[in-house]
Amino acid sequence: MxxxxxxxxxxxxxxxxxxxxxxxxxxxxxxxxxxxxxxxxxxxxxxxxxxxxxxxxxxxxxxxxxxxxxxxxxxxxxxxxxxxxxxxxxxxxxxxxxxxxxxxxxxxxxxxxxxxxxxxxxxxxxxxxxxLGADTNPHRPRLSEQEINVLREWFHCESKKGVADALNIKVSTVNTYLTRVRAKYAGVGRDAPTKAALVARALQDGLVRIDEL
The missing domain is CATH 3.40.50.2300 (Response regulator)
Incomplete structure (x- = not known):
């Protein structure tokens, strides 16, 4: 319920x-x-x-x-x-x-x-x-290709284990990448403490499109 x-x-x-x-x-x-x-x-x-x-x-x-x-x-x-x-x-x-x-x-x-x-x-x-589509915030953290891959996969999965299975990595590695992404966003003054906030950041920065979520 x-x-x-x-x-x-x-x-x-x-x-x-x-x-x-x-x-x-x-x-x-x-x-x-x-x-x-x-x-x-x-x-x-x-x-x-x-x-x-x-x-x-x-x-x-x-x-x-x-x-x-x-x-x-x-x-x-x-x-x-x-x-x-x-x-x-x-x-x-x-x-x-x-x-x-x-x-x-x-x-x-x-x-x-x-x-x-x-x-x-x-x-x-x-x-x-x-x-989100109208946001023009110029502060973009530099994310690695794998950090972006983990981020995108996490938006489509119900759990971090699902991300790990899809990318053939460990759950601990997923956690590490997500921690790095959050740290990079915090470093440019754009904190993303929740999954919803990370989705917003990814949309703002063009990492994903709304129709992909």
Missing amino acids: ITAVVVDDHPVVVAGVRAWCALADPPITVLDSGPTVATAWVGPGAGADVVVLDLQLDLSGPAYGDLKRLVDAGRRVVVSTMRDDQETALTCLDIGAFSYLTKAESESHLVAAIHAAAANRPYTPPALAGA
């Missing part, structure tokens, strides 16, 4: 998400909902597989701190927000969100994003695809 907690201060939105999740295949059980991120930390929501987070605003802009604390705690977060600008979308992926959706996107995309996050996979809805 897939479970979720919804952090959103709009009751109509929450009701819609609950209905979409109940009709999903496989179904998603919304354990709790509330207007603040505290809902994801205490009560039933603390044990949810996926956090659906409305990126609320504080005095300085989007409340990225809430997202970062959830990601740092190992939570799988799908951001669902009214904001549709490229900078916000890419920042959320940089922090470690599994996906980023605008509330203008259909219920099928939100359900697909929750299913993907529960399975530790990224999901790229249309708005996010547009943000």
